Amino acid sequence: MKKIVVAGKTIEDAVRNGLTQWKTTGDRVKVQVLEQPSKGLFGLIGSREAKVELEWIPDPIEEAMAFLKDVFRTMLLDADLDTLDTPDGIKLNIYGSELGILIGRRGQTLDSLQYLVNIVANRYSTSHVRIVLDAESFRERRKQTLEELSDRLAKRVMRTRKEVVLEPMSPQERKVIHSQLQNHPNVKTYSKGDDPNRRVVIALR
Template sequence: MSESKSANEVEDNWDEEEATEESGSEESNTEEGASERDAAQGDAEEHYSTDDERSLSAHEFLTEVIDQMEMDCDVQLRRPSEEQSSDIRLEISGPDAGRIIGKRGQVLSALQFLCNRAQNRPGEERRYITVDAEGYRSRRDDSLATMARRLGKKAVTDGKIITFEPMNPRDRRVVHLALAKFEGVITKSEGDGDDRRVQIIPVKR
């Protein structure tokens, strides 16, 4: 559509490092604050425990998968965020964590997909499972959310729809959540299958 502008044009060849370097001072301060909060919560997260059966089952499942892969890694449950309190967060750490991540997080994404398929059975309430390794996803999510907010501002300023390149479901979710309370825009997903992408749409106040 003529009024639509591709996010790829705005953020040409964007990757995690580029987004972090290009973020403005306000956003950089926000990220620094988030890093400080993460560090402060680190010890508490290490000791996070729960009697939630679904969380424990997901932890046991992923541990068994990694053991079968013969990777030298540990799996820990992490406290879910207040916004997604029903989510299950699993963190992988250890000498082989880099191999678990894989190129551009592909192995990590496959493990997360496997966990969600295995642990979300028909007839049960869906619980979204996030699998991270050494904070890789957290850093990438922060960068993607920062880019989404920056493009949200641009959509409001220019009054034009901004369309991202196709994304996997998890990345689309990060963008939707980042802009859920962003004044002046709404987001929606368009397309099917591997071509599904997020649009940032400016709305009249």
Template sequence: MAKNVIITAKTVEEAIEKASEKFGTPKSELQYEVISEAKKGLFGIGSQDAKISVCVSEDPDFLALNFVKTVLADLELTPTEIEVTKTSEKEVVISVTGEGMGLIIGHHGEILESLQYLTNLAANKGVEGYRRYIVDVENYREKRQEALRKLAQKTASRAKRQGRNITLEPMSAYERRAIHAEVQNIEGVTTFSIGSGDNRKVVVSPENQKTQKPRTKSGNQDKKPAKETKPAKAKALDPDIPLTYAGSGVSKQPIVKAKSIEELGLADPDESDIY
């Protein structure tokens, strides 16, 4: 389904440029008809802007494809081929190939994910029934899918061998689903997600791994606090009991241990009357 939209500007060329930006379609692929040329008038009186009629397709597939083409053109990237494949009634794959396309992939496909998100917004705006568009560049998604499968298998083996949880780096929802799906086929391990937003991660866990009881904000309240042990108070030497000397038969003075002389309660030698 298509509709005609009137665009006006000071010149026909400006009107075409305006339409290209408005509808996200390269000028070379824009379907338009010139209704009237611009008129200068006399002393500014009676001047008229140029007017064109643009045929705009409301087909979501057309809108999605044109959005991708416009982004590539803005980045001055020229694709060798853009292929559109309808995998189901609600899913379409847009595959792009060409030199320098790694620029729109980014680290672990982060830029590609953003392009895909914006493409879906542009194609589904004001359209009844949502259709999902997958944007792929240089067959990146299949390569990444294979890498994720190997990562899931390796991590599952490590989790079983070490008997502990293994947390992976933050991933997109698409990549997390790939990890979950692969680990489901491996016996003895399971997965769950933690975190939120861009920091959401997958945890690969042995099935016999015991879940640790979370600590409360006030700490572990199950254990009673240990009683504080007060140091034993040192007993001062009793002046009425004579000291015990080795080999003598004199009655024994109790032996007292302390960390310092002050704890024994003895007088300072410098102040004592005993020399």
């Protein structure tokens, strides 16, 4: 843990000095008083300043972003991040050039990186944190592709009257398929198999 020991005429002054040194606010630190101030003889001789220890309270999202930036540096990628609060959690969007290596085949590398980012964030949080990782809006494009695929395969099932078994997908991608066809009047969906080989099946109702 990141800690510093600072002094001041009063406890408040010592804490203020530490916050100024770290350029942060009181809600980001834990304070432990090491020494109370004393005036000494005649208020002058042997006077002692207050001494406190400040311990940095890590922010889960900041730690996740720091982890990702380390990944970018290691991979020699020119990339940066922005954040957005969404109903599904905190969205970290990666932007920059040549991000294909971070996305991987059908987003598999991005999914793996998202898994690691969530582990890092939750290591520094007392409550569960959910982070959705995206790169240049890949997930929205992928969602649209899967929705169009769902509609095409639903028509095939109706035409051939045979069920269609899709390739293995992540839970997030399976959810897109299920959501797209959940109100379809003629077909239904269900999943079979175990992760990472769990698949969506589209069949007649």
